[in-house]
Amino acid sequence: MKSLKNIKMLRGINKICGPRSFFMEPYVSSFQLSSHYSSAKPAANAQNLPRLPVPKLSDTLNKYLKTVKPHLKDEEFAITSRLIQSFGAEGGVGQKLQALLEKRAQEHLNWLEEWWLLTAYLGYRDPVVVYSSPGLVFPFRKFNTQNEQLKYAAKTLLAALEYKSLIDSDKIPTEMMGKNPLDMLQYKKIFGTCRIPGDKTDKLSFNDSKYVTVIHNNHIFHVDLWGADNVVLSEDQIVQQLKQVIELSKTPTDNAIGVLTSENRDAWAKAYQLLTKDQVNRESLADIEKSIVVLCLDSAVGLWDNKDKNARQNIAAAQTIHGGGSRSNGSNRWFDKTVQFIVGADGVTGLTYEHSPAEGQPIAVLTDFIINYIDQGKEGKSVSASPKPPVPLKFNVTNEVSALIRTANESLDRLVSNLELNCFTYDKYGKNFIKSQKLSPDSYLQMAMQYAFYRLHKTPGAHYESAATRMYIGGRTETIRSCSIESVEFAKTMLDSQSTPKQKFAALQKAIQGHKDYTVQALQGFGVDRHLLGLKLIAKENGIDIPELYSDAGFVRSAHMRISTSQVACKCDGFMCYGPLVPDGYATCYNPRDNDINFATSAFVSNPETACDKYRAALEQSLQDMHDILLQNTKAKL
Ligand code: COA
Numbered sequence: 332m333k334s335l336k337n338i339k340m341l342r343g344i345n346k347i348c349g350p351r352s353f354f355m356e357p358y359v360s361s362f363q364l365s366s367h368y369s370s371a372k373p374a375a376n377a378q379n380l381p382r383l384p385v386p387k388l389s390d391t392l393n394k395y396l397k398t399v400k401p402h403l404k405d406e407e408f409a410i411t412s413r414l415i416q417s418f419g420a421e422g423g424v425g426q427k428l429q430a431l432l433e434k435r436a437q438e439h440l441n442w443l444e445e446w447w448l449l450t451a452y453l454g455y456r457d458p459v460v461v462y463s464s465p466g467l468v469f470p471f472r473k474f475n476t477q478n479e480q481l482k483y484a485a486k487t488l489l490a491a492l493e494y495k496s497l498i499d500s501d502k503i504p505t506e507m508m509g510k511n512p513l514d515m516l517q518y519k520k521i522f523g524t525c526r527i528p529g530d531k532t533d534k535l536s537f538n539d540s541k542y543v544t545v546i547h548n549n550h551i552f553h554v555d556l557w558g559a560d561n562v563v564l565s566e567d568q569i570v571q572q573l574k575q576v577i578e579l580s581k582t583p584t585d586n587a588i589g590v591l592t593s594e595n596r597d598a599w600a601k602a603y604q605l606l607t608k609d610q611v612n613r614e615s616l617a618d619i620e621k622s623i624v625v626l627c628l629d630s631a632v633g634l635w636d637n638k639d640k641n642a643r644q645n646i647a648a649a650q651t652i653h654g655g656g657s658r659s660n661g662s663n664r665w666f667d668k669t670v671q672f673i674v675g676a677d678g679v680t681g682l683t684y685e686h687s688p689a690e691g692q693p694i695a696v697l698t699d700f701i702i703n704y705i706d707q708g709k710e711g712k713s714v715s716a717s718p719k720p721p722v723p724l725k726f727n728v729t730n731e732v733s734a735l736i737r738t739a740n741e742s743l744d745r746l747v748s749n750l751e752l753n754c755f756t757y758d759k760y761g762k763n764f765i766k767s768q769k770l771s772p773d774s775y776l777q778m779a780m781q782y783a784f785y786r787l788h789k790t791p792g793a794h795y796e797s798a799a800t801r802m803y804i805g806g807r808t809e810t811i812r813s814c815s816i817e818s819v820e821f822a823k824t825m826l827d828s829q830s831t832p833k834q835k836f837a838a839l840q841k842a843i844q845g846h847k848d849y850t851v852q853a854l855q856g857f858g859v860d861r862h863l864l865g866l867k868l869i870a871k872e873n874g875i876d877i878p879e880l881y882s883d884a885g886f887v888r889s890a891h892m893r894i895s896t897s898q899v900a901c902k903c904d905g906f907m908c909y910g911p912l913v914p915d916g917y918a919t920c921y922n923p924r925d926n927d928i929n930f931a932t933s934a935f936v937s938n939p940e941t942a943c944d945k946y947r948a949a950l951e952q953s954l955q956d957m958h959d960i961l962l963q964n965t966k967a968k969l
Contacts, residue, residue, distance in 0.1 A: 399885035411885035441805030452687035466651025485569035490704035513801035520688035528600035549587035550580035558715025587662035629675035644754035656747035657740035753943035783949035785822035795892035798853035810860035817845035
């Protein structure tokens with residue numbers, strides 16, 4: 332049984348692409364889930380992709396034992412080993428659960444997909460802000476006038492429309508992993524989608540429409556992108572629409588309904604129920620739900636007062652993750668919308684995305700598409716003869732809802748002041764150097780983070796990296812457990828003043844190879860985390876006691892992901908950022924480019940052990956040390 336202390340520790344952890352589901356109690360059956368879709372998205376296997384396999388039980392258990400070793404003393408490891416042995420024994424509970432899981436896999440196109448959506452996202456009750464929704468920062472712009480801001484916003488919307496039409500007509504080229512095509516369904520879920528708060532479980536609403544929601548000074552508008560003649564507006568026409576929005580919302584409203592979406596999901600669900608008692612509110616909420624995307628026209632945040640790029644990156648990251656709180660742009664949001672573009676008055680541009688329908692990669696591809704569209708000076712192709720004016724969305728706000736808005740402001744401000752960010756571009760080298768050393772860039776960077784954590788905290792850090800399982804129908808992610816026996820040995824060797832360069836080089840090679848091997852397996856669905864989650868959920872579904880394995884120190888510590896990482900690669904000089912998984916952890920999202928790497932790290936201010944600036948310094952030092960070891964090795968060979 333989970334101790335109260337553990338439960339408290341696990342509250343407030345983030346679940347980006349994530350493992351939080353291990354800990355989650357709320358769970359409803361797949362029947363309930365399907366009824367939550369307000370309009371079904373294609374579920375058929377049009378690409379004829381393979382099904383997510385259920386790994387062999389013995390393979391997972393052997394692999395799992397290796398991953399828990401760095402976190403256990405010898406006597407603890409002996410206990411975990413015994414537990415695993417009895418769990419996996421002939422006729423044991425593990426085999427029983429495995430058979431049930433295999434049966435489920437025969438009955439579902441993807442045995443995990445619905446469970447994952449529910450346990451990792453829709454059933455999770457912490458706010459989506461910080462705990463779930465990443466921000467994506469676009470390359471900086473400098474807007475000298477309001478017109479420049481609005482032109483940029485109009486171009487962003489037109490680029491998004493063009494991208495959407497490519498998705499709708501199946502013209503996005505199928506992504507490949509080696510020879511394997513990847514599931515492209517996530518692309519179909521990013522536009523027109525909205526999360527709707529519910530009692531215990533949220534739902535997703537998928538829609539197709541011809542307008543966007545624009546928010547300015549916390550006022551919310553319906554803005555049609557097609558005229559009455561059914562022709563798409565030109566860039567200038569969209570700018571005119573946005574000017575009207577600004578004219579109609581010159582001062583911020585106290586009835587900032589949007590801030591409610593930043594609340595704990597139960598609190599927001601309660602407020603939502605109150606709001607929907609009123610017909611006017613129901614119509615406004617439905618309008619936001621059905622729009623293609625949200626566009627947030629934000630106030631200036633002093634971006635260019637900072638000469639330092641890192642400082643600007645931190646400001647922009649904060650704006651895209653949480654909007655800077657209720658006194659900045661935090662209420663100028665609708666966090667339930669899958670895509671919210673942010674175009675700030677002085678040049679913060681990017682997006683916030685609600686994570687449940689898709690992983691980061693389709694969003695990163697969308698980002699590159701938008702940036703290319705804008706940089707190439709593209710414009711819309713049509714001019715409507717009859718644009719429709721923007722419509723302010725009205726809300727009747729009772730005293731009760733007003734009080735909830737005030738509470739939501741306070742909750743958001745607490746979240747904001749508890750999140751520390753340190754974003755930077757590491758410009759000494761990028762992927763090209765690592766490849767030139769015949770090493771996998773991703774595995775190399777993961778080992779740099781392992782080394783940095785060990786250097787700083789003198790203890791192995793359980794480390795989560797997401798690997799895409801999109802080679803399977805409905806695939807999302809598997810966890811790469813980057814903390815390994817080899818990664819710890821590497822960090823120790825590097826820090827040992829007695830180690831020779833040759834030993835350090837050998838330890839580096841071994842750690843990278845170990846990570847690469849795990850990655851290859853995770854990409855094929857053969858990690859340990861999703862399988863163990865499946866066995867736990869099938870036990871619950873069948874009323875079988877949760878095996879002791881799940882409360883054992885090996886499980887708890889190896890799943891307490893103190894380093895939560897994800898590679899989200901885009902070609903432009905942008906980056907994704909999000910909050911940590913555990914109270915004493917870091918999150919690092921990174922974008923490795925040919926000659927530099929964007930890193931975005933966050934931690935909780937309230938935790939005395941973590942500090943982003945120290946982590947960053949340790950990471951930079953690790954990258955430098957690894958570089959030097961490689962060069963020394965090359966020289967030694969000459
Ligand atoms: N020598 C030389 N080059 C090598 C190499 C080696 N030993 N190993 C790899 N490379 C090359 C690769 O061929 C690749 O080349 P490319 O840039 O021409 O394509 C490049 O280095 C990058 O490969 P690598 O760093 O090994 O891995 P990756 O970029 O494929 O990333 C994952 C690995 C796990 C991050 C990726 O597969 C993945 O799953 N990404 C999605 C993660 C996700 O879901 N994120 C979102 C969560 S919200």
